[in-house]
Amino acid sequence: MAINIEPAVIPHLVVGDAAAAIDFYIKAFGAEEVGRVPRPDGKLVNAAVRINGFMVMLNDDFPETCGGKSMTPTSLGGTPVTVHLTVTDVDAKFQQAVDAGATVVVPLEDQFWGDRYGVVEDPFGHRWSLGQPVREVSPAEIQAFMSGTGG
Template identity: 30%
Template sequence: MKAVNIYLNFEGKTEAAFNFYQSVFGGEFMGGIMRYKDFPPSEEFPPLSEAEKNLVGHVSLPLGDHSILMGTDVVESLCKGHKTVMGNNVHITLETDSVEEAETFFGKLSEGGHTVMPLEKTFWAEKYGACTDKFGVHWQLNYTRNKAQ
């Protein structure tokens, strides 16, 4: 496995939170702040309001040499009714070394739990999936090959 990272979900507060974390930990955002309007068009995404388009779609702040703090503003319509509340807003993100490793871990972690997003190709990853295990822990699995996070 390449890395274990932390992914935080917010409702409209990601930019403020990450500016705060940057002031605490230092460093620079990897690739800047990506807003939903910056995402490539996708048939999977429903139309977004102008306010939603300006929310943070993804931000990454390196914490030392081997960890990344990542975050997003959750848009309920994109997450099929998912409502962010304290307790479900933190995910453990595994960056795997291969598609096979992602599939193995995802299969085992989601067994007896709940699949939030099936493991599939996305514009940022060869394979990405999200699930909640049978103990209520939220996981995201990424195989990005050499793509930035």
């Protein structure tokens, strides 16, 4: 029997409390838990949720496997990565994340590139942008805005 492998890119997040992160992602983004693999002490070696129809993997922080260094965004002083969600009701989804405990980083607003867009940070230090296309914008319009001659 052959194993069916489908190519994918899957974010894999390190968090300080993976079980709490799963609960947060369910409340904030309507995630569906796919599974979890706990150690005997309860820390999660691996877990997965499905958000917006796509897989996101996560695990607890294990400094002992990283030269003694914590790898959470909080311990690293932030994150250079933002996970983006394109949704159909961005106002409701953004508010749902905030109500679940996310912090607003970039307020939800209509943007020059045609999306209604905002960014939140989850309680574990990961950033999530949410966007919904609301109007068509040509590359020329975007360039005019970026050069200061439009908008």
